[in-house]
Every structure is written in structure tokens, then in C-alpha cells.
Amino acid sequence: MPGQVSIHPALDGGVKAGQANFGGGTLVCACADRPVKVAIKGNIAHNHACGCTKCWKPKGAAFSVVAVTPHENVTVLENGDKLKIIDPDAMIRRHACKECGVHMYGPVERDHAFKGLDFIHPERFQESGWPEPTFAAFVSSIIESGTPPSAMAGVRGRLNELGVTPYDCLNPTLMDVIATWVAKKAGTLKEA
Structure with missing residues (x-):
């Protein structure tokens, strides 16, 4: 639809179901010359659209698509010399290609x-x-990136149409993980 906010190129045409037993693969940056390649061993978890202002997004997209994997499953295969840490003080130390x-x-x-x-x-x-x-996750944060507040009902409606439930933080499962960790550290929760 004209005027519709682009959620993300991988989602705008509809969410494609993945494979439950995905075995990992190789992430490749956007460079035509000497692309950075990173191997991911095994499956990924908690894949979601993210509206925060820190995640990399394709040009014109309001959201990134982001998932997690254990650190030991990540190996830089090629052209790691092109990587730089965006913000060394951030909780997530994002390694980005210096060129693309x-x-x-x-x-x-x-x-x-x-x-x-x-x-x-x-x-x-x-x-x-x-x-x-x-x-x-962090749906309302797209306002910080320039999406007009008046568009938010349409954005949330589109996310729901796509089957990607919108939250203004993380989903309940991940919020429970964080709260459990905090409670254990504080000693208010002995067992989970």
C-alpha cells in the first residue's frame, strides 16, 4: 500500500515460515568486494523484528530482524579486518563492516x-x-527514528497481520528471563 511503513524487506511481502531444524549457515555483509563472512553453527533463537535505534536496518526499513545464538557458535570466516565495534560501551557490542x-x-x-x-x-x-x-520488540522506538506517532496504529496493525505480535519492550518470555536473572542476583528468588 502506498504510504505504508516498510516493516522490513524480509517481512513486507509476508512472513515466510522457516525450518525448525535450521542448522546454521554463513552471514554475509553487503559488500561486493571482500565481503565479511561469519559462520553460525546450529539454530538461532528468539528471532524478532526490532524497532530500537541501535540495531542495523536495511535502507528504508523501520525494523531490523534480529535473533540470538550462543557466542561459541559464531566464527568470523573471511575479512574480519573490515569489522569494527560500533559502541564499545553498549551492552550488545555490535561488530559492523566498516565499508557497508x-x-x-x-x-x-x-x-x-x-x-x-x-x-x-x-x-x-x-x-x-x-x-x-x-x-x-521496542515497537514504539521507531518514533525515535522518524516514524510519525500518527502511523503507529497502522504499524501495529500491520505487525499483527503478519503474525509478528508487537511489544513495546521484549516479549513476555524474554522479559521473564531478565526479571528472573535480576531476582536471582538480588537474592529474592532462590530457584526458577
Whole structure:
């Protein structure tokens, strides 16, 4: 539809179901010359559309598509010399190609419920079949990127049509993981 906000090129035409047993593959940046290649071993988890202002998004997209994988499943295969950390102080230390800007992987290294996980953009897999996004996080944050507040009802409606439930934080499962981690650290929860 004309005037409709582009959610993400991988989602705008409809969400394609992935394979439950996806075995991983190779993420490739957008460079034609000496692209950065990163191997991901095994399946990915918690794939979602993200509206935050930190994640890499394709040109014109309001959302990124992002998932996680254990850090030990991430290996830079080619042209790692082209990678730079976008913000060394951020919780997610996003490693991006210095030439094309695509974020290739982002480890969580500091003390956090997500420590040991790397955030990746599965649409950069050269292989197909990666698990589809199942929710949208930080939806209201797209206003910070320039989406007019008046468009938000339409954006949330479109996400629901796509089967990607919108949240203005993370989905309930991930919020429970974070709250459980915080409660255990504080000693208010002994067992989960």
C-alpha cells in the first residue's frame, strides 16, 4: 500500500515460515568486494523484528530482524579486518563492516541475563530456511527514528497481520528471563 511503513524487506511481502531444524549457515555483509563472512553453527533463537535505534536496518526499513545464538557458535570466516565495534560501551557490542555498515554479530559480554549470546541479523544468511520472526520488540522506538506517532496504529496493525505480535519492550518470555536473572542476583528468588 502506498504510504505504508516498510516493516522490513524480509517481512513486507509476508512472513515466510522457516525450518525448525535450521542448522546454521554463513552471514554475509553487503559488500561486493571482500565481503565479511561469519559462520553460525546450529539454530538461532528468539528471532524478532526490532524497532530500537541501535540495531542495523536495511535502507528504508523501520525494523531490523534480529535473533540470538550462543557466542561459541559464531566464527568470523573471511575479512574480519573490515569489522569494527560500533559502541564499545553498549551492552550488545555490535561488530559492523566498516565499508557497508551491516552489523554482523553482537556479543553480550558483561553481566546480564543475555551474557554469552550474540545478536545476529538472520536475513544476512546466504542460506534460506532460518526461523521466522515471531514477535516485534521496542515497537514504539521507531518514533525515535522518524516514524510519525500518527502511523503507529497502522504499524501495529500491520505487525499483527503478519503474525509478528508487537511489544513495546521484549516479549513476555524474554522479559521473564531478565526479571528472573535480576531476582536471582538480588537474592529474592532462590530457584526458577
